[in-house]
Amino acid sequence: MSALGIVGGVVQPVVVVAVSPVLVGLMRQVRAKLEGRAGAGIGQPWRDLRKLVRKEPIAPRGTSEVFRFAPLVLVATTLVVAVVAPFATTDSAVPAGADLFAVVALLALGTVALALAGLDTGTAFGGMGASREMTIIALVEPTLLVAIFALSVRVGSTGLGAIVTSTLHDPARVISPVSLLAAVALVVVIVAETGRLPVDNPSTHLELTMVHEAMILEYAGPDLALVELASAMRLSVFLGLLANLFLPWGIATTAAPLAILVGLLAWVVKVALLGAVLAAGEVFLAKLRLFRVPELLAGSFLLALLAVAASFFLA
Amino acid sequence: MNLAATSFGIAMAAGALSIVAALTIPARARSALVGSGVAITGLAGVAAGAAAMTGQAFSLALTGVLPLSGVSFSLDALGGLFVAVTGGVAVATGIYGISYAREGSRSTQAALPVFVTAMLLVPVASTVGTFGLAWELMALASLLLVLTEHRHRPEVAGAGRWYAVLTHAGFITVLIGLLLLAGHATGDSFPELREAAGHLSPAVAGIVFVTTLAGFASKAGIVPLHAWLPRAHPEAPSHVSALMSAAMVNLGVYGIVRIGFDLLGGGPRWWWLLVLALGAVSAVYGILQAAMGTDLKRLLGYSTTENMGLVLIGVGAAGLFAASGDRGLAALALAAALLHVVGHATFKTLLFLAAGSVLHATGTRDLDALGGLRSPMPVTTAAFGWGALAASALPPGTAFVSEWLLLQALIHGLPASGVATAIAMPVAVAAVALTAGLAVATFVKAFGVGFLARPRSSAAGNAHESPATMLAGMAVAGAAAAVLAVAPSVVLPGVAAASNAALGAAGPAVTGVVTLRLAGIAGSLSPLMLTLALLAAVLATAGAVRLLSTRRARRAARLWDCGAGPLSARMEYTATSFAEPLQRVFDDVVQPETDVDVTHHRESDYLVAAVEYRRRVPDRIERRLYQPVLTALSAWGQAGRRLATGSVHRYLGYGFYAVCGVLLLVAVTR
Numbered sequence: 014m015s016a017l018g019i020v021g022g023v024v025q026p027v028v029v030v031a032v033s034p035v036l037v038g039l040m041r042q043v044r045a046k047l048e049g050r051a052g053a054g055i056g057q058p059w060r061d062l063r064k065l066v067r068k069e070p071i072a073p074r075g076t077s078e079v080f081r082f083a084p085l086v087l088v089a090t091t092l093v094v095a096v097v098a099p100f101a102t103t104d105s106a107v108p109a110g111a112d113l114f115a116v117v118a119l120l121a122l123g124t125v126a127l128a129l130a131g132l133d134t135g136t137a138f139g140g141m142g143a144s145r146e147m148t149i150i151a152l153v154e155p156t157l158l159v160a161i162f163a164l165s166v167r168v169g170s171t172g173l174g175a176i177v178t179s180t181l182h183d184p185a186r187v188i189s190p191v192s193l194l195a196a197v198a199l200v201v202v203i204v205a206e207t208g209r210l211p212v213d214n215p216s217t218h219l220e221l222t223m224v225h226e227a228m229i230l231e232y233a234g235p236d237l238a239l240v241e242l243a244s245a246m247r248l249s250v251f252l253g254l255l256a257n258l259f260l261p262w263g264i265a266t267t268a269a270p271l272a273i274l275v276g277l278l279a280w281v282v283k284v285a286l287l288g289a290v291l292a293a294g295e296v297f298l299a300k301l302r303l304f305r306v307p308e309l310l311a312g313s314f315l316l317a318l319l320a321v322a323a324s325f326f327l328a
Numbered sequence: 329m330n331l332a333a334t335s336f337g338i339a340m341a342a343g344a345l346s347i348v349a350a351l352t353i354p355a356r357a358r359s360a361l362v363g364s365g366v367a368i369t370g371l372a373g374v375a376a377g378a379a380a381m382t383g384q385a386f387s388l389a390l391t392g393v394l395p396l397s398g399v400s401f402s403l404d405a406l407g408g409l410f411v412a413v414t415g416g417v418a419v420a421t422g423i424y425g426i427s428y429a430r431e432g433s434r435s436t437q438a439a440l441p442v443f444v445t446a447m448l449l450v451p452v453a454s455t456v457g458t459f460g461l462a463w464e465l466m467a468l469a470s471l472l473l474v475l476t477e478h479r480h481r482p483e484v485a486g487a488g489r490w491y492a493v494l495t496h497a498g499f500i501t502v503l504i505g506l507l508l509l510a511g512h513a514t515g516d517s518f519p520e521l522r523e524a525a526g527h528l529s530p531a532v533a534g535i536v537f538v539t540t541l542a543g544f545a546s547k548a549g550i551v552p553l554h555a556w557l558p559r560a561h562p563e564a565p566s567h568v569s570a571l572m573s574a575a576m577v578n579l580g581v582y583g584i585v586r587i588g589f590d591l592l593g594g595g596p597r598w599w600w601l602l603v604l605a606l607g608a609v610s611a612v613y614g615i616l617q618a619a620m621g622t623d624l625k626r627l628l629g630y631s632t633t634e635n636m637g638l639v640l641i642g643v644g645a646a647g648l649f650a651a652s653g654d655r656g657l658a659a660l661a662l663a664a665a666l667l668h669v670v671g672h673a674t675f676k677t678l679l680f681l682a683a684g685s686v687l688h689a690t691g692t693r694d695l696d697a698l699g700g701l702r703s704p705m706p707v708t709t710a711a712f713g714w715g716a717l718a719a720s721a722l723p724p725g726t727a728f729v730s731e732w733l734l735l736q737a738l739i740h741g742l743p744a745s746g747v748a749t750a751i752a753m754p755v756a757v758a759a760v761a762l763t764a765g766l767a768v769a770t771f772v773k774a775f776g777v778g779f780l781a782r783p784r785s786s787a788a789g790n791a792h793e794s795p796a797t798m799l800a801g802m803a804v805a806g807a808a809a810a811v812l813a814v815a816p817s818v819v820l821p822g823v824a825a826a827s828n829a830a831l832g833a834a835g836p837a838v839t840g841v842v843t844l845r846l847a848g849i850a851g852s853l854s855p856l857m858l859t860l861a862l863l864a865a866v867l868a869t870a871g872a873v874r875l876l877s878t879r880r881a882r883r884a885a886r887l888w889d890c891g892a893g894p895l896s897a898r899m900e901y902t903a904t905s906f907a908e909p910l911q912r913v914f915d916d917v918v919q920p921e922t923d924v925d926v927t928h929h930r931e932s933d934y935l936v937a938a939v940e941y942r943r944r945v946p947d948r949i950e951r952r953l954y955q956p957v958l959t960a961l962s963a964w965g966q967a968g969r970r971l972a973t974g975s976v977h978r979y980l981g982y983g984f985y986a987v988c989g990v991l992l993l994v995a996v997t998r
Contacts, residue, residue: 144901
C-alpha cells in the first residue's frame with residue numbers, strides 16, 4: 014500500500030460521488046442542445062438528488078429487507094470499485110482488490126441486488142425489469158471477461174494497475190488490433206450495462222421498453238436518491254475504466270501533488286469527453302427491440318473472442 | 329497409530345455402530361441416533377482427511393477379509409482431501425437428517441451410514457479389488473436411498489432405473505479400464521499399477537484412460553453421461569441429494585485425478601484436451617438447463633453438472649500444462665479445481681438442505697408455486713440466499729475465489745504456447761465466462777422467485793420454519809461456505825498438498841494468508857479485504873443517508889398497481905416467465921416445447937374462455953442420444969419375443985441347432 018495508492022483511494026471515491034451527477038447533467042445537456050431544447054442545466058441531477066433525499070422514506074407493503082438494502086449494496090459496490098480501480102493514480106489503495114475480475118464481479122453484485130429488489134416487490138413491473146436485466150447481464154458478463162482476457166494476456170496479469178502501467182510504457186499497443194477489437198466490445202457492453210441507448214432508454218417510463226426503470230419503479234425518496242446516484246456513479250466508473258484501459262495518459266504515477274492534480278484533471282476530462290460523445294451518439298439512435306439486444310451482445314462477444322485470437326496469433 | 333489412522337478408525341467404528349443402531353433401535357430414537365452417528369462419522373472423517381493433508385499417512389492391509397485379494401487401504405494427501413470433504417458434508421447432513429428423516433424406514437435409515445462409510449472408503453482404497461468393492465457399495469447404498477420415497481411418487485422408480493443403469497454401466501467401464509491396467513502389472517495394488525504404467529504402450533494407456541474417464545464422468549454427472557443426475561437428485565430425500573450432489577459426484581473427479589495423474593503419471597495432450605472439452609460442454613449445458621428450470625431441486629442438480637464441468641476444465645488445463653512441462657501452472661490449475669470441489673461441496677450442501685427445508689414446509693419443489701417464504705421461513709431464506717450468492721461467483725462468495733484462481737491459470741496458460749493450448753484456453757475462458765453469467769441469472773431466479781415476493785400457492789402461503797436440527801445442519805454448511813469465501817487460505821495448504829500428491833510438483837501454487845498470491849506469476853486477490861471494504865462502504869453509505877435525510881419513520885404505502893385495485897399473486901413474474909427472455913436467446917440450443925391451448929365459449933368461437941400455456945424444456949442431449957438406444961433396445965426385445973413363443977418343441981429345436989452350430993465351429997476352427 015503506497016502513498017500514491019492511499020491518495021487515490023481517498024480522492025477517487027469523493028470525486029466519483031461529487032462529479033457523477035454532473036456527468037449525467039452534462040450528457041442530458043448535450044442531448045438537449047443537439048435536439049434544439051434549452052435543457053435544465055448540468056446541475057439538475059444534483060438538485061433532484063437533494064429534493065429526493067429530503068423526502069419521507071416509503072416502505073411499499075409486502076417488501077422485505079432485500080428491497081431496503083439493495084440501494085445500499087448498489088452504492089457500496091460502486092464505491093469499492095471507485096476506491097480500488099486506477100482512475101487518477103496507477104497505484105491502488107487495496108492492491109489485492111484491483112483485479113479486473115473482482116471489479117467486474119463487484120459491479121455485477123450491485124446489479125444482482127437491484128434485480129432481487131425488483132423481484133421482492135412482487136409486481137409485474139419489478140419481475141419484468143429483473144428478468145430483462147438478468148438476461149442482459151448473463152450476456153454482458155462473458156463479453157467483459159473475455160475482453161479482459163484479451164487485454165491481460167499480453168501483460169501477464171489481470172491487475173488493473175499492471176495493465177494501465179504497461180500501456181503507459183508501450184503506447185503503440187493502443188492501436189493494435191487486440192486493443193481496438195476489445196475496445197469496441199467493451200463499448201457495447203458498457204452501453205448495455207449502464208442502460209443507455211440503444212439497449213435501454215434512461216428517460217422513458219414506457220412499460221414495453223423499460224429495463225432499469227422497471228426494476229426501480231417502487232423506490233421513492235432517499236432510496237430513489239441512492240439508486241439514482243449509484244447509476245450515475247456506475248456510468249462514470251465504467252467510462253473511467255474504458256478511458257484508462259485504452260488511453261491512460263495523464264494518470265498520476267508518483268505521489269507529487271502536481272502529478273495527482275494532473276491525474277485527476279485528465280480523468281475528469283476523459284470521462285466528460287466520453288460521456289459527451291456517448292450522449293451525442295444517442296441523439297441519432299433509437300432503442301432496439303428487446304429481443305434484438307442479445308444479437309448486439311452476441312456480436313460484441315464475438316469481437317472479444319476475436320481480440321483473444323488476435324492476441325495470440327499477432328503476438 | 330497416527331492421528332489420520334486413529335480418526336479413520338473412529339469414523340469406521342461410528343459408521344458401523346450407526347448401521348447397527350438403525351437396524352436394532354426402535355423407531356422413536358432411531359433417526360436421532362443414526363443422524364448423530366453419521367455426523368460423528370463425518371467429523372472423524374474430516375479429522376482423518378485433514379491429518380492426511382498435513383502429511384500423515386497410513387496404510388492397512390487386511391488379507392483375510394476377502395478371499396483371493398483381501399482388502400487394503402492407504403490414505404494420502406489426495407485421498408485425504410476427498411475424505412475430508414465427504415466427512416464435512418456428512419456432518420451437516422447427519423445433523424439435518426435427525427428431524428428430516430424421522431419417518432424413514434429401518435432399511436433406508438441403515439443405508440445412510442452405509443453410504444457415508446462407503447464414500448469415505450473409496451478415496452482410501454489402494455487396490456483395484458478394494459476400490460471396486462467400496463465403489464459398488466456406494467452405488468448400491470445410494471440407489472437404495474434414492475428409492476426411499478418410491479411409494480409416494482411414481483417418478484422415483486423411473487429415476488432409480490436411470491440411476492441404476494448408468495451408475496453400473498459406469499462401474500463396468502471403470503472396472504474394464506482398471507483390469508486392463510492390472511493385466512499389465514504384477515498385481516492389483518496401486519503402487520504396482522503405478523510402476524507398470526511407466527512401460528505401458530501409449531495405445532493401451534489411452535484405452536485405460538478413456539474407459540475409466542467414461543465411468544468416472546458418468547459418476548460426476550458430466551455431459552453426455554449426466555442423464556441420471558437431474559432425475560435422481562430431485563427424487564431422493566433432500567439430505568441424500570446433498571450427500572450425492574456435494575460428496576458423491578466429487579469421487580468421479582477423484583477417480584480421474586487418481587488414475588490420470590497419479591497412476592498413469594500424466595499422459596499426452598489429447599487426454600486432457602478431451603477432459604477440458606467435456607468440462608466446458610458440461611459447464612455451459614448444465615447451467616443453461618438450470619437457467620431454464622422451474623423445479624428447485626432439478627435446477628440444483630443441473631448446477632452440479634455445471635460445477636463439475638468447471639472442475640474438469642481445471643483438471644484438463646492442469647493436465648495440459650503438465651504435458652507441456654509447466655508444473656507450476658499445472659499445480660495452480662489443479663489447486664483451483666480442487667478448491668472448487670471443496671467450495672462446491674459446501675454451498676451445494678447448503679442449497680440442497682435449504683431446498684429440503686422448503687419441500688418439508690410446502691410439499692412442492694415447483695418454483696412457479698413458491699414465493700413469499702421470507703417471513704414464515706427467515707432462516708431457510710437466509711440460508712438459501714447465502715448459498716445462491718456463494719454459488720454464483722460474485723464477491724464475497726465461495727465460488728468467486730475458486731473461479732478467480734481457475735481463470736488466472738487459464739489466462740497465464742496462453743503464452744505457454746502450442747496451437748492446441750492456444751485454441752483451448754480462449755474457448756475454456758469463454759465457457760467459464762458464459763457459465764458465470766448464466767449462473768448469476770439462475771440463482772437470482774431461484775432465490776428471487778422462490779423465496780421473495782408473495783406466495784404463488786396456498787402451500788407456500790402456509791409454510792412454516794423447519795425444526796432446529798434441520799436449521800443447525802444448514803448453519804454448519806453455511807458457516808463452512810463463509811469460511812471458504814472469506815479466508816480460503818485455511819484450506820489452501822491442504823489443497824496444495826493434495827495437488828502436489830497428484831502432480832508431484834513441489835511447493836504450493838497459492839500462498840498468503842489474507843491476500844492470495846500466485847507462485848511464479850503476477851496476480852493477487854484478497855477476499856477478506858474485499859469483503860471488509862464492501863461492509864465499510866455499506867456502513868458509510870447508510871451513515872451518510874441517515875445524516876442527510878429526514879429522520880422520519882418509513883411510511884407503509886401501496887404498491888403501484890396502475891390504479892386497478894390490489895395486485896394478486898397471479899400478476900407476479902414466475903420462474904417460467906423470468907427465464908423466458910433467456911430461453912428465447914438460447915432457443916436454438918435448448919429447443920423448448922411450447923403448447924398453447926385456446927378454449928372458446930360454446931356460444932361463439934370469437935369469445936375465448938381460457939388460454940393455457942405450457943412450456944417444457946426437455947434435455948436435448950438426452951433425447952438425441954438415449955432415445956435411439958432405448959428404442960433400439962425395445963425393438964430388440966420385441967424381436968426376441970417372437971423367438972420365444974412358449975412352445976417347448978421350439979426351445980428344444982434351438983438347443984439342437986445351437987449345439988450343432990458349436991460343433992461345426994469347433995470342427996472348422998480346429
